[in-house]
Amino acid sequence: MSGLAILIPIALGMGGLGLAVFFWAMKNGQFDDLDGAANRVLIDDEEDAL
Template sequence: MTGLTFLIPIALGMGALGLAVFFWAMKHGQFEDLDGAAQRILIDEDEGDDV
């Protein structure tokens, strides 16, 4: 039982920290261009280098 008195506040603190990081990322535009990253992976940058 005494372990829970330490683990529950730690779990709540980590959850609050994760939520704060998520809101920070939303505020700084980390999720603005989701399709751009998916399209960029398909672009071949080495089109002129035939080996």
């Protein structure tokens, strides 16, 4: 039982930290352009081939 008394607050803290990091990333625009990075892979740059 004492193990749960330690692990439950740790799990809740880690979950809260993950949620805080997610909201921080949303605020800073991390997820604004999801299609741009996927399409950049398909662009063929001729000058990079040299």
